[in-house]
Amino acid sequence: MPIDATLPYDDQNIFAKILRDEIPSKRVYENDYAVAFHDIAPVAPIHILVIPRGSYVSWDDFTARGSDTEIAGFIRAIGHVAREHGLVMPGYRLLANVGGHGGQEVPHLHVHLFGGKPLGPMLAG
Ligand code: 5GP
Numbered sequence: 001m002p003i004d005a006t007l008p009y010d011d012q013n014i015f016a017k018i019l020r021d022e023i024p025s026k027r028v029y030e031n032d033y034a035v036a037f038h039d040i041a042p043v044a045p046i047h048i049l050v051i052p053r054g055s056y057v058s059w060d061d062f063t064a065r066g067s068d069t070e071i072a073g074f075i076r077a078i079g080h081v082a083r084e085h086g087l088v089m090p091g092y093r094l095l096a097n098v099g100g101h102g103g104q105e106v107p108h109l110h111v112h113l114f115g116g117k118p119l120g121p122m123l124a125g
Pocket residue numbers: 014025026037038039040041042096097103104105106
């Protein structure tokens with residue numbers, strides 16, 4: 001069920017628990033501002049989620065409230081993970097779902113990083 005991206009942050013969401021190590025994840029990278037881990041249900045050979053350490057519901061919330069330092073640290077983390085996984089030359093895709101029409105299910109900002117095969121059309125259907 002997609003979330004309402006205008007609601008306040010809920011610190012019991014699944015990615016908040018992953019950040020606090022209350023539930024396990026397969027981390028591939030972290031810096032002061034971001035954590036990256038494998039998606040539990042990958043839809044591409046490489047499917048990594050990158051999340052900010054800060055409490056932000058969505059891309060909208062982050063770009064409105066996040067500091068320049070947090071935003072830079074987060075975006076640099078995404079680029080770093082893509083490079084570390086050898087994705088720049090073959091190419092890759094980034095996706096951030098926001099709210100209902102975006103199909104966002106987890107109310108903590110996450111950017112999907114997909115790669116490892118030609119990814120096809122931008123949107124299904
Ligand atoms: P959204 O639809 O919100 O953009 O994407 C949420 C993503 O989180 C989905 O791709 C889903 O597979 C992933 N996900 C949901 N729960 C967990 C979890 O407990 N661990 C990990 N690693 N990924 C999760």
